[in-house]
Amino acid sequence: MAKFLIEGGHSLKGDIYPQGAKNEALEVICATLLTSEEVTISNIPDILDVNNLICLLKDMGVKVTKKEKGCYSFQADNVNLDFMDTPQFYKQCSVLRGSVMLVGPLVARFGKAVVPKPGGDKIGRRRLDTHFIGIQKLGAIFCFDPELKLYRIQANGLKGLYMLLDEASVTGTANIVMTAVLAEGTTTIYNAACEPYIQQLCKMLNKMGAKISGIGSNLLTIEGVKELHGCNNHKILPDMIEIGSFIGMAAMTGSEVTIKNVCYEELGMIPDCFRKLGIKIDHINDDIFIPHQDKYTIDTFMDGSIMTFADAPWPGLTPDLLSVFLVVATQAKGSVLIHQKMFESRLFFVDKLIDMGAQIILCDPHRATVIGLGKETMLRASNMSSPDIRAGIALLIAAMSANGTSTISNIEQIDRGYENIDGRLNAIGAKIMRIE
Secondary structure (H helix, E strand, C coil): CCEEEEECCCCCEEEECCCECHHHHHHHHHHHHHCCCEEEEECCCCCHHHHHHHHHHHHCCCEEEEEECCEEEEECCCCCHHHHHCHHHHHHHHCCHHHHHHHHHHHHHHCEEEEECCCCCCCCCCCCHHHHHHHHHCCCEEEEECCCCEEEEECCCCECCEEECCCCCHHHHHHHHHHHCCCECEEEEECCCCCHHHHHHHHHHHHCCCEEECCCCCEEEEECCCCCCCEEEEECCECHHHHHHHHHHHHHCCCEEEECCCCHHHCCCHHHHHHHCCCCCEEECCEEEECCCCCCECCCCCCCCCEEEECCCCCCCCHHHHHHHHHHHCCCEEEEEEECCCCCCCCCCHHHHHHCCCCEEEEECCEEEEEEEHHHCCCECCEEECCCHHHHHHHHHHHHHCECEEEEECCHHHHCCCCCHHHHHHCCCCCEEEEC
């Protein structure tokens, strides 16, 4: 098991380029199963979760060709459906949360799919009801195998209809959309997720011959088609979560950093939320410049009450950045309430920050109050373990700003979502050593 050795107290200076968006990559790569023709995707991040998905598609018989760094072609013209009934398939899916999005394309094109309980972060329950109920409504039949703990899905003709999702699930919406594009008739999805990742998926599917309207809203209309075709050079957006992580990292370490080519219009309220923490952000062309700051002060609401950050469906604040907001607030002046509504275990990493000297009250599994003492009281080095991707990057940010040398183990969790993070940060002044 690998770990990071981080020498804290070093400021960063220079340009850094965000990777392609992890969440979009998982969706659009799964969508390549919807056609027998070649699909080319660029700006694919070189991270563990995405690489595991690509390996899984290869093992299923998909022809995968690396054109250049971050650019791959996929051709699913000879998919081995029998592979879905092998222990190897079960094992590969069980460690990859994104494998659940194979269900929609496989059911839509081949009429069958198998889905073991997917793995991923240990951040609480991530139910699949929205996925399964939506695909069931389109005509699929789910049977649970209690011995192998997996679902077998069959469909003999899918038919479009109106559905109201019980939650605006991003992966649930993606899965249902990928099922509906080849269903007979018209499917209307209300309370659909409308994150930029979903918009990107829908745009790619339309390039492949799908008929999806309402993109960018929570009401999607899909006219089913008989087949989809290839697509040349779908480019994945920069990862908004990584961009937010770099903003917080620059502020915590008192650095002067330019984050390049961020697709600023797709970041929603993320920059303004960081500004509420007192962080200066300059938007220059399509870059974000974070100037050096000796200190930053958290805003209050207009009536003087304590600032609150809570996750919400897009265009609200993404839950994946709340861990970063929490750690950045520990070195601000002022107090803030972090309300993580979606996952009941995502805030449990705060005990590690408390050990480093942070003033945090964990109110319950969903809420934490941070009393920022400003940079007059620096965090101290510690030995930690990363419980999930987003807590892992938050702990890395804390360690980079702390006095002394910290250790973070279980960094495979960080590698699942961040490409060569130590190499890229060391290039602009960080002191991070990877120990295998």
